[in-house]
Amino acid sequence: MSTLFIADLHLCAQEPAITAGFLRFLQREAIHADALYILGDLFEAWIGDDDPEPLHDEIAAALQALHQAGVPCYFIHGNRDFLLGKRFAQASGMTLLPEEQVVSLYGRNILIMHGDTLCTDDQAYQEFRRKVHNTWIQKLFLALPLGWRLKIAAKMRARSQQTNQYKSEAIMDVNPQAVEQTMLRHNVHWMIHGHTHRPAIHQLALTNGEAHRAVLGAWHVEGSMIKVTPQAVELIPFPF
Numbered sequence: 001m002s003t004l005f006i007a008d009l010h011l012c013a014q015e016p017a018i019t020a021g022f023l024r025f026l027q028r029e030a031i032h033a034d035a036l037y038i039l040g041d042l043f044e045a046w047i048g049d050d051d052p053e054p055l056h057d058e059i060a061a062a063l064q065a066l067h068q069a070g071v072p073c074y075f076i077h078g079n080r081d082f083l084l085g086k087r088f089a090q091a092s093g094m095t096l097l098p099e100e101q102v103v104s105l106y107g108r109n110i111l112i113m114h115g116d117t118l119c120t121d122d123q124a125y126q127e128f129r130r131k132v133h134n135t136w137i138q139k140l141f142l143a144l145p146l147g148w149r150l151k152i153a154a155k156m157r158a159r160s161q162q163t164n165q166y167k168s169e170a171i172m173d174v175n176p177q178a179v180e181q182t183m184l185r186h187n188v189h190w191m192i193h194g195h196t197h198r199p200a201i202h203q204l205a206l207t208n209g210e211a212h213r214a215v216l217g218a219w220h221v222e223g224s225m226i227k228v229t230p231q232a233v234e235l236i237p238f239p240f
């Protein structure tokens with residue numbers, strides 16, 4: 001009995017080794033699990049379900065095969081693929097979850113999320129996030145021709161990389177108070193998230209007792225998953 005969690009794969013046509021690693025992970029690991037949870041940034045950038053990029057069909061088919069094999073797959077949006085919608089969810093057989101979700105697994109209540117909302121010290125990012133999560137701005141963006149959307153996304157990525165050079169490591173990590181408040185609000189002692197690309201399992205002393213924050217690694221040169229079983233919560237790196 002096990003449930004798997006992954007995040008921050010940043011799949012794109014330019015990184016075939018990561019795609020191959022993910023397809024192998026689905027066929028060899030996820031197929032034996034009770035469920036798979038993808039906690040955001042599955043894709044490098046998502047500009048709408050109508051993007052004809054062939055990689056998206058390949059990934060949808062692989063996830064659909066997992067679904068058909070009886071392994072449910074759940075998805076929480078990341079800051080790169082927050083526009084992933086119902087059409088892709090249906091094609092891939094994934095169930096879209098809200099940005100914060102508590103799951104009950106083998107007696108543990110675990111809060112799962114992408115993790116970007118916990119980075120409250122990064123005010124420039126939170127401001128950017130508020131804008132791009134506005135429903136009307138999203139509708140307007142999705143109504144633009146595909147070529148325009150690709151260009152805007154590329155500009156955003158470039159600007160993001162540029163501004164991140166000048167942000168300190170501390171600013172781009174989670175804020176401890178935000179973590180505590182979020183866990184208390186959901187009344188949980190376990191949390192799993194991604195986004196910061198700092199894989200670790202942290203022990204925390206909350207006002208209502210000991211708690212744990214498990215952080216997934218990004219898939220740059222190797223894969224990263226968290227495996228929850230009735231006995232343990234393990235952070236596991238593995239080669240592609």
Ligand code: LP5
Pocket residue numbers: 044045046047079080081083116119122124125128131132133137138141152153155156157159160161163164167172
């Ligand atoms: O993603 P990453 O790891 O580089 O950095 C993130 C934060 N950056 C982002 C931006 C994304 O990378 C952009 C992805 C776009 C894909 C989809 C496009 C859909 C558009 C939909 C519009 C409705 O999330 C970064 C954080 C970092 O994580 C750590 O937490 O610091 O935050 C930023 O970089 C925010 C900047 O500080 C401000 C960003 C300015 C962007 C301005 C864009 C202007 C484009 C103009 C186009 C006409």
Ligand code: MN
Pocket residue numbers: 008040041078079080114116194195196
């Ligand atoms: Mn992210």
